Amino acid sequence: EAGVAQSPRYKIIEKRQSVAFWCNPISGHATLYWYQQILGQGPKLLIQFQNNGVVDDSQLPKDRFSAERLKGVDSTLKIQPAKLEDSAVYLCASSSGLAISEQFFGPGTRLTVL
């Protein structure tokens, strides 16, 4: 079974620029999560989708971050404009259903904002 795919793996941008990350979850997984992991910290949940609907986005900085999951499969996370403090690894995870404990994580996208 193919795992969670993410791209790009690395991205370097200047502050105030825009960036987008893409995630393809495990086939059939209805629930998709985006996490931000700052160096030395644990992942922080940004947004959770069930199919193509948002379940929780309470920790998403909505003034600059946006996410969508068209057709309930792939998802994109966008930052516009980026700040220095957005430098982190952005992880995508999926699970077979809401509140299912086993989440499968992708390799992440490492973002550096200069």
Place this chain on the structure above:
Amino acid sequence: EDQVTQSPEALRLQEGESSSLNCSYTVSGLRGLFWYRQDPGKGPEFLFTLYSAGEEKEKERLKATLTKKESFLHITAPKPEDSATYLCAVQPIQDFNKFYFGSGTKLNVKP
């Protein structure tokens, strides 16, 4: 406020030297507690879920236990390939859409 605290931050063991990692949490009601392993440059890999105090789960050299306020990950006779960061996460019963991760324990097992 901190929901999950892991200790120690880093642990260095000799191969075969058993030890335990700690995860304490402050959520008032726990739906589930999870352990993940994270290797450098990779996403976390699921290990265990624990739901109630007294529950134990085992996998190879790892055993996870749960009390009302903390969980332990016991590593018996570790090998160098067990070197990784071990993350703990909690899911509150009042809002089971939330998952709060600790900062992890970085384990280094030397041959």
